[in-house]
Amino acid sequence: xxxxxxxLGIPGTTVFDADLARNGYHLNSFCMSLMKADNRTRFKAxxxxxxxxxxxxxxxxxxxxxxxxxxxxxxxxNIYFLAKIFATDGKSFQYAAALMTxxxxxxxxxxxxxxxxxxxxxxxxxxxxxx
Amino acid sequence: MAKLTAxxxxxxxxxxxxxxxxxxxxxxxxxxxxxxxxxxxxxLAQNTPDVVFLIYNDHATAFSxxxxxxxxxxxxxxxxxxxxxxxxxxxxxxxxxxxxxxHITQAVIQSDFDLTIVNRMDxxxxxxxxxxxxxxxxxxxxxxVIPFAVNxxxxxxxxGNRCYQLGRAIRRAIDSFDANLKVQIWGTGGMSHQLQxxxxxxxxxxxxxxxxxxxxxxxxxxxxxxxxxYIREAGSEGIELxxxxxxxxxxxxxxxxxxRFYHVPASNTAVGHMILENAR
Numbered sequence: 381x382x383x384x385x386x387x388l389g390i391p392g393t394t395v396f397d398a399d400l401a402r403n404g405y406h407l408n409s410f411c412m413s414l415m416k417a418d419n420r421t422r423f424k425a426x427x428x429x430x431x432x433x434x435x436x437x438x439x440x441x442x443x444x445x446x447x448x449x450x451x452x453x454x455x456x457x458n459i460y461f462l463a464k465i466f467a468t469d470g471k472s473f474q475y476a477a478a479l480m481t482x483x484x485x486x487x488x489x490x491x492x493x494x495x496x497x498x499x500x501x502x503x504x505x506x507x508x509x510x511x
Numbered sequence: 512m513a514k515l516t517a518x519x520x521x522x523x524x525x526x527x528x529x530x531x532x533x534x535x536x537x538x539x540x541x542x543x544x545x546x547x548x549x550x551x552x553x554x555l556a557q558n559t560p561d562v563v564f565l566i567y568n569d570h571a572t573a574f575s576x577x578x579x580x581x582x583x584x585x586x587x588x589x590x591x592x593x594x595x596x597x598x599x600x601x602x603x604x605x606x607x608x609x610x611x612x613x614h615i616t617q618a619v620i621q622s623d624f625d626l627t628i629v630n631r632m633d634x635x636x637x638x639x640x641x642x643x644x645x646x647x648x649x650x651x652x653x654x655x656v657i658p659f660a661v662n663x664x665x666x667x668x669x670x671g672n673r674c675y676q677l678g679r680a681i682r683r684a685i686d687s688f689d690a691n692l693k694v695q696i697w698g699t700g701g702m703s704h705q706l707q708x709x710x711x712x713x714x715x716x717x718x719x720x721x722x723x724x725x726x727x728x729x730x731x732x733x734x735x736x737x738x739x740x741y742i743r744e745a746g747s748e749g750i751e752l753x754x755x756x757x758x759x760x761x762x763x764x765x766x767x768x769x770x771r772f773y774h775v776p777a778s779n780t781a782v783g784h785m786i787l788e789n790a791r
Contacts, residue, residue: 386739387666392710393747397666405576412575415596450708459707459748460571460664467596473526477711477779488712492776496703496714499744505710 392505396458404456406436410444411461414468423468449480513611513688516560518758518766519551519697520726520785521644523567525636526778528600531643544782547772548644554769554786555645560695562608562655564615564681564761566754567637567699568663570595579665580627582677584619585634585658586612593633602639602648608655611688615657618684624677634658641699644784663700663751667738674753675734678760685761698758700751702773703744704780713746714781719773722752723783727768730759748780765790 387395394400401408410431413419423430431441443452447469449462466476478488491497497505527544530536536545572593574580590605616626638658646653662668669677678696685694702722705713722745725733734756741750769786776782 386737387742390710390739390743392708393705393742394708395666395742395747396664401576401665408571408576412571415572415594420596453707458571458576458664461576464571464596472778473706474778477706480707481709481711491712492714492779495716495775496781497710497712499713499715499718502705502710502713505708 394453400456406434407440407457408461410434411464414464420468513685513692513694515685515694517695518762518787520755521641521699522782523637523640523699524777524780528636528640544774550770560654561692562694564657564696566659566757569660572635573632579662581662583627583629583660584616585629587630590634593635603651605656612657614688615684619680622680661754671736671753671756672734674756675760678757682761696758696761698755700754702781702783703746703749705746706748715744718744719781763789
């Protein structure tokens with residue numbers, strides 16, 4: 381018997397459920413380690429070597445190196461954990477959100493100022509690479 | 512006896528805290544938002560509680576994926592503002608109320624809500640931004656705070672109905688505490704927002720304003736909203752609104768709306784705020 385997942389069809393949206401949390405445990409634990417200044421310094425000095433210390437998949441490591449947040453979410457990354465990566469890069473939540481939507485940060489900020497993405501626009505959302 | 516005097520709903524966007532710390536509150540982007548909280552600060556100056564029971568969620572700060580309590584109550588003497596990766600917010604240490612917190616814990620667990628008990632924890636922007644919005648930038652917070660953390664990070668969070676019923680149990684526990692204390696209950700987070708994926712930036716004003724209306728007059732219908740509807744209509748992070756239902760469940764059936772404010776945007780988020788007093 382499998383779990384019911386009524387949230388799977390929502391466009392442009394990934395729900396961090398038990399299966400993703402299991403796949404993403406080590407990835408998210410790596411992110412959590414960036415809460416400490418010493419770890420951020422070590423990570424910035426040699427990202428590849430730092431990532432190799434964590435038992436995550438090669439795909440997850442590549443996603444981190446490429447800062448491909450949409451891919452990392454598919455691979456079990458949770459946005460509040462991934463935020464530790466872009467905070468380490470000195471980037472804001474709005475920067476990361478714009479990146480994931482495929483918009484420029486300026487265009488995204490303007491969309492928010494104009495009231496945000498409406499539910500109608502949201503219904504038509506696809507990943508940037510499939511547009 | 513302790514008396515529950517009011518409930519407050521309030522979003523907890525981290526950029527709001529940063530705007531205060533960087534002195535940006537008078538800038539055109541932020542001014543309308545802070546204007547919306549001026550009546551609340553005046554009201555709170557007249558109606559300062561002894562204790563705030565503050566419902567919030569931790570954002571991968573105190574709780575990693577190592578431990579994920581669905582409901583966690585803080586019973587400690589104090590809570591330090593957390594370092595969320597760029598140093599702790601420069602806000603006062605949060606003083607707890609261990610006696611009332613322990614009393615609520617025991618009473619609520621005996622009412623079939625299995626809380627996790629926390630005696631040491633740092634608190635992140637989810638808890639401190641609402642305090643800043645309501646009280647400004649004092650040297651010390653003007654009241655004690657009982658932090659109550661709800662898991663909304665890993666799906667599924669508790670259902671709306673579970674939250675609403677829990678609020679009722681918390682109310683009974685507060686009512687039975689034998690000390691002359693004025694207690695407020697705050698529900699934080701929301702309103703519509705999505706921080707992740709290609710649909711990031713979603714805002715649903717219609718959903719939000721209906722939610723605010725029903726929070727006053729028809730909370731039981733809100734308690735029946737399924738998770739998937741929050742995610743579809745209010746965004747993947749809009750599901751935080753279940754925390755407001757704990758607050759509402761603790762109030763009387765009949766409430767008086769003292770203040771309401773709704774504003775888009777604060778960074779990626781629709782900000783909603785309401786002060787409700789028990790009608791009697």
